[in-house]
Amino acid sequence: MRTPIYLDYNATTPVDDRVLDAMLPFFREHFGNASSEHSFGWTADEAVKQARERTAKLIGATPRTLFFTSGATESVSLAIRGAGDIYGGRRHRIVTVQTEHRAVLATCEAMEREGYETTYLPVGTDGLVDLDALEAALNEETFLVSVMWANNETGVVQPIPEIAERAHRAGALMMTDATQAAGKLPISVNHDGVDLLALSAHKLYGPKGVGALYVRQRGPRVRLAPQVTGGGQEEGLRGGTLNVPGIVGLGMAAQIARRAQADDAERLEALRDRFEAAVCAAVPGTAVNGAGAPRLPNTTSLRFEGARAAQLLPVLHDVAASAGSACHAHTDEPSHVLTAMGLTPEQARATVRFSLGRPTTEAEVDVAAEHVAESVHLVRRRAAA
Ligand SMILES: Cc1ncc(COP(=O)(O)O)c(C=O)c1O
Numbered sequence: 001m002r003t004p005i006y007l008d009y010n011a012t013t014p015v016d017d018r019v020l021d022a023m024l025p026f027f028r029e030h031f032g033n034a035s036s037e038h039s040f041g042w043t044a045d046e047a048v049k050q051a052r053e054r055t056a057k058l059i060g061a062t063p064r065t066l067f068f069t070s071g072a073t074e075s076v077s078l079a080i081r082g083a084g085d086i087y088g089g090r091r092h093r094i095v096t097v098q099t100e101h102r103a104v105l106a107t108c109e110a111m112e113r114e115g116y117e118t119t120y121l122p123v124g125t126d127g128l129v130d131l132d133a134l135e136a137a138l139n140e141e142t143f144l145v146s147v148m149w150a151n152n153e154t155g156v157v158q159p160i161p162e163i164a165e166r167a168h169r170a171g172a173l174m175m176t177d178a179t180q181a182a183g184k185l186p187i188s189v190n191h192d193g194v195d196l197l198a199l200s201a202h203k204l205y206g207p208k209g210v211g212a213l214y215v216r217q218r219g220p221r222v223r224l225a226p227q228v229t230g231g232g233q234e235e236g237l238r239g240g241t242l243n244v245p246g247i248v249g250l251g252m253a254a255q256i257a258r259r260a261q262a263d264d265a266e267r268l269e270a271l272r273d274r275f276e277a278a279v280c281a282a283v284p285g286t287a288v289n290g291a292g293a294p295r296l297p298n299t300t301s302l303r304f305e306g307a308r309a310a311q312l313l314p315v316l317h318d319v320a321a322s323a324g325s326a327c328h329a330h331t332d333e334p335s336h337v338l339t340a341m342g343l344t345p346e347q348a349r350a351t352v353r354f355s356l357g358r359p360t361t362e363a364e365v366d367v368a369a370e371h372v373a374e375s376v377h378l379v380r381r382r383a384a385a
Pocket of ligand 1: 010070072074150151179199200
């Protein structure tokens with residue numbers, strides 16, 4: 001078995017061999033610019049078209065509703081800022097949630113400095129949005145509701161169709177950051193009532209630096225103002241030469257994810273439950289954050305009484321896991337997600353996120369569970385000494 005055992009697939013995933021194989025020709029023989037009017041350009045454009053179809057299909061959308069970006073952070077920013085520029089005149093309020101990814105929170109905070117208002121909804125101890133609080137927050141000033149589909153730290157899955165229904169009743173658009181959900185859960189933008197959806201290739205065995213934004217085109221047609229202007233690419237919504245190899249990679253990753261989703265989910269959930277059970281049995285004083293809510297099949301957020309993640313992770317060198325999210329890896333700030341769920345800062349600091357992926361094996365989770373147990377015991381002994 002290769003060590004360290006990688007259990008940080010929510011941070012990023014390796015590129016699937018089939019994805020890489022699909023991408024490589026677009027760095028070399030098919031290097032054309034998708035905007036060029038000659039055979040090199042047409043080949044690239046054809047490949048982008050196919051990738052758009054494949055990516056759209058992953059979320060039950062049509063190709064013309066899908067726009068390529070540099071990743072979920074940009075998709076989120078384009079959706080929220082782009083909607084603000086169009087709809088934010090009369091309505092200037094965004095309703096979002098305290099446990100959102102920084103991509104959403106930082107965008108909202110920046111927009112507040114420009115005069116927008118944001119309501120950050122609380123969550124229960126299970127991490128779920130309180131639908132009554134949502135209803136109370138919605139009014140005729142709200143142009144956008146932004147709620148992530150699944151949380152990157154805890155895996156908690158929000159009831160998106162119910163939230164969308166309430167958003168629409170108030171006349172607001174429904175936006176969701178589906179970065180962690182895409183490929184892990186079945187998604188159908190029409191069935192689920194989503195108007196804007198952000199996703200990223202590197203969370204689903206595609207390359208880094210490429211993502212997509214779904215923008216509803218019918219019932220209603222959602223309009224966004226471009227945030228990167230340029231050569232009119234992506235219907236003028238996002239300027240800049242298309243990242244053809246990356247887009248091809250996203251398309252292939254999306255196709256594989258769509259076909260594998262149900263099997264992956266079943267297998268990973270069983271492995272995740274096995275891992276959780278093994279750790280909880282071997283380490284008294286372990287709690288599963290978000291255990292009471294629907295969760296992503298691959299994610300577990302474990303809290304070890306009396307053992308700080310910052311001390312645990314260096315000891316746990318044979319397992320690659322994360323304290324909170326990858327973007328908070330270098331701070332000692334307790335996770336805003338966990339404190340919003342009612343954990344004390346100390347409890348939040350005692351939490352480690354383990355996220356499994358397609359390559360994860362039963363042997364890996366068994367060995368990882370043993371390492372985790374040994375490491376927690378060691379950290380606790382040191383703390384007591
Ligand atoms: C929920 C969520 N939203 C947004 C992002 C940002 O994605 P990207 O790295 O593609 O910008 C991430 C990844 O860290 C995420 O987990």
